Amino acid sequence: MSASKLTGALAIAKSRGAETPSSTATLSIDSITDRVEGDSRPLNPAHIEELADSIAIVGLIAPIAVDSQGRLLAGGHRRAAILLLREQDPDAYAKQFPNEQVPIRRYDFDSQIEPEKALAIEASENEKRRDYTPTEVRAIADRLRAAGYRDAPGKPKKGEKALRPALELIIGKSIRQVRRYLNDIPDDSTEDGQQNQDKQTRSDVLVLNRALSNLQKWANLANKYEKPGKATKDLKSHINRMIQEIEDTIEELEAEENDGS
Known part of the structure; x- marks a missing residue:
């Protein structure tokens, strides 16, 4: 399924309002069947493994969306993660899903008869996740x-x-x-708030880069000693760890800025 179809469906969902699920209940994981047209985006194996690990600890936070026949509408990664958990850790699976019942949101229509509505709901579900306090x-x-x-x-x-x-x-x-x-920082979803956050991120990255430059100079100075003593070796080890921490933090901040843009 093409990205353009998914984008179009999301526009439809926004303009008409997303279909309201008729019920929130549970369903056997094996009763949740594949979409009529298949997944609109490929599943990421790494995400599936990470989700399986977290579901084993905290359970399924966001229910899986299905149509009136139990066909998957949204939550392909979650379903795959639950199946992986059942295979790899049956005890954790049984604890989180007694009688193999999985939380679902059921929509009262048949996705085989109304595939466009199914796609619009998938787009809406994936875009609008519950806001947690x-x-x-x-x-x-x-x-x-x-x-x-x-x-x-x-x-x-x-x-x-x-x-x-x-x-x-x-x-x-x-x-x-x-x-x-x-x-517990106030939301920055407004345009002004986002701009202020971006400015703060760039300022943080600038400060960290300056600190990184100085640490690298000290590390180079320590490397000049042919036979460094224990204190010098320990200092060099600490500096190298600090350099790694700062580099990782800069990478994380820059990734977050790109995600928010």
Whole structure:
């Protein structure tokens, strides 16, 4: 299915108003069948694995959208992640989904008869995810931290999992918005707020780049010693770790700025 069709469907959904689901209930995961026309976008295996890990801890936060016949409308990654969890960790699967029942939002129409409506709902569902309060996001984050997810600048060490990308997948918001939720910062979704945030991000990147430049000079100075003592070796090790942390933070800030643009 082409991107132009999906874009057109989203325009239709916006102009007419999204169809309201007739019910929120549960359905056996095996009863949720494929879309009539297949997925409008390919599934990302890495996202599926990350979602499966998080679902094992916090459950399914956003229900899967289906039509009156149980055909998938939106939530292909979530369905795939649940199936992967069932295969890899049956105990966690049974805990999160008693009797194999999965939370769903059912829409009262047949997507085989009305495929355009199905596409419009898919577009609307994927664009408009529920807004979580900072308290709710922090509660989810606490459960992930307790399960070993890491919330700190820089890349996770071997065996560690990053908290913020996991939250991004779970709640369907950007890493920038996740950070604002965690820090309980007022929303910056207005144009002026977004511009101010972009300016702050660029200012932060500038400061970090200056610090990075100075650290690299110190690291080069330490490298000039042919037989450095323990103190010099320890300092060099600390400097290298700081350089890595700053580089990772700059990369994250620049990625967030690009996501928000």
